[in-house]
Amino acid sequence: MDSGGFFLWRQKKIPKKKKKTQMFLCNCNSECFFPKIPLNLRRNPRPLPARITFSSPQSPSQSLDGGEVEPKPSDPPPKQISEQSSYEAKDSEGRDYLYALGQESQNMNISVGARSGVIDDLFVGKFLGKDSDIVFDYRQKATRSFEYLQGDYYIAPIFMVILFSHIVKNYIVQQLDVKVPLILGIWGGKGQGKTFQTELIFRAMGVEPVIMSAGELESERAGEPGKLIRERYRTASQVIQNQGKLSCLMINDIDAGLGIFGHTQRTVNNQIVVGTLMNLADNPTRVSVGQKWRESDVTHRVPIIVTGNDLSTLYAPLIRDGRMEKFYWQPVREDIINIVYRMFDKDGISKDEVESIVDTFPNQALDFYGALRSRAYDQSILQWVSDIGGHENLGEKLLKGRKSGKLPTFIPPKHTMEALLEAGHSLVEEQKLITNSRLSKEYMKNMDD
Structure with missing residues (x-):
């Protein structure tokens, strides 16, 4: 652009195989963003002038000979879809308003509620072959059905x-x-x-x-x-x-x-x-x-x-x-024995042995016996880790094997009374350490000095 406010336009050559010249025409005010010429002008192009006036709103336009000319009234900018009423079913070009608005907005993902191109099918669910919407998924997860509770349990x-x-x-x-x-x-x-x-x-x-x-x-x-x-x-x-x-x-x-x-x-x-x-x-x-x-x-x-x-x-x-x-x-003693017996039923522990375990560790909560059974699995788990290659590459094998389903099968141990009683005594020792040590008092005893 030179000092006179003129802009030099040149034709941009297109590869020969198209044999067309792409031309642009600007005849509006300074707010123009150089739109492409209309379709009818592309079909019948006219010669471009050597210079085109780029006027400002403060001063009238100048012609090539220096005279002042009145600016031509420019067409109003096209109406954006987002400025239209949300109650219109169609936009100005006859397209579906909601779908066109979704294409216009950069922050709207129209494929969340339904697949791209499908309008108003937000509640079809997966059983009709469409992507389910967020509300549908929430309704399925709002309640709990306890399908994971498989097996025979005792209810007091x-x-x-x-x-x-x-x-x-x-x-x-x-x-x-x-x-x-x-x-x-x-x-x-x-x-x-x-x-x-x-x-x-x-x-x-x-x-x-x-x-x-x-x-x-x-x-x-x-x-x-x-x-x-x-x-x-x-x-x-x-x-x-x-x-x-x-x-x-x-x-x-x-x-x-x-x-x-x-x-x-x-x-x-x-x-x-x-x-x-x-x-x-x-x-x-x-x-x-x-x-x-x-x-x-x-x-x-x-x-x-x-x-x-x-x-x-x-x-x-x-x-x-x-x-x-x-x-x-x-829970009374009968409830505890029945609950623990159902807990150890798969391990081959008889009801008499369960009674012996409960009497050996009296005044314990029900979660103690669940922790006792879990502690008895420790040696078998260590052996299983050794069988899959040791602890060096454990993380990689666990993650990849879990995804591919190629992890070796873990065989539960055969519980014996001796192993269960040993695990129970170790848990009791841990309880006593927490109760008697009270290390927090040791940490804070010198704070007043």
């Missing part, structure tokens, strides 16, 4: 009666002339199988619960955990309504998230979660997730089951009898 009769009656009473509450608490609090010592027994009963009854943990009862945003509880409650209600299956809301280790221990600091989320649970217990069919109340928005009553080690650490009005039914789970 008293546990079955309490949980079964609580679920049934909440589903037929309209036919009963009694006050039915919405929440069932199952509490007891650590490692006594509260959650596992509950899952076994869910599987036996065909219940697909929505499960939460204590880690979801706190958030960096105020009000999020309370809203999450209400959303999960409504999700369980939708399972009942849409899928025709029994469902409930289960919160594991609730005292770890809401309990008050010593000088534990409470947060606004603790208060909102407690208030949410109390409100659900008082109004189980009217649950809001933030929108305006609607008279027609009636939610199915969903029983709530919580587990914990010490319910006395919770807010007292939450655990009162009208809102929460309490069940203290402490």
Whole structure:
């Protein structure tokens, strides 16, 4: 561009086999981005002038002889699709508006909900041969079906009666002339199988619960955990309504998230979660997730089951009898023997030998016997690692072998009473070391100096 504001245009030569000249024409103002010439001009090209005026909006254009000429009115720029109304079914060229908008936007992936080129088929699922959408996948993963619980397990009769009656009473509450608490609090010592027994009963009854943990009862945003509880409650209600299956809301280790221990600091989320649970217990069919109340928005009553080690650490009005039914789970010797016997049934351990193991290690939680069985596998696992080539290339062989399915088969060991008792005594020694050592006091004893 020279000092007079003129721009020199030259023809760009195209390879001879096309025998055409690609030409550009600019006849608009300074905001032009040099669009290609229209189709009719390509078919009948006209000679380009030696110089073309590139005028500015502040001053009139100048001709080749120096005279002033009025600028020609330029055509308005084409209307972008994103500026059009989202209620238009077609764009200005007759194309589908939503699909064209997806092609225009750089941040929209139209193949997430459906395959590229397929519009409005967002809920077809994989059974019709299309990619399922995100909401479809979420609906499949919102509940737990416990398909992994394969085998024969022991369910304590008293546990079955309490949980079964609580679920049934909440589903037929309209036919009963009694006050039915919405929440069932199952509490007891650590490692006594509260959650596992509950899952076994869910599987036996065909219940697909929505499960939460204590880690979801706190958030960096105020009000999020309370809203999450209400959303999960409504999700369980939708399972009942849409899928025709029994469902409930289960919160594991609730005292770890809401309990008050010593000088534990409470947060606004603790208060909102407690208030949410109390409100659900008082109004189980009217649950809001933030929108305006609607008279027609009636939610199915969903029983709530919580587990914990010490319910006395919770807010007292939450655990009162009208809102929460309490069940203290402490397995008796018969329950422990039956549960452990089913645990060792595949290992060829008789019931008399199980009784001997339980009597050798009294006052132990049920998870102790599971850890005892796992400890007895250690020698067999070390031998298996040696058989596949040792620990030097263990990581590579484990990862590649797991993907290809070529890992050698692990053969479980044949348990003997001597090996099981030895493993049990080693676990007891570890428990004593933790109880008696208290190394934290040793670390902190000189901090006051």
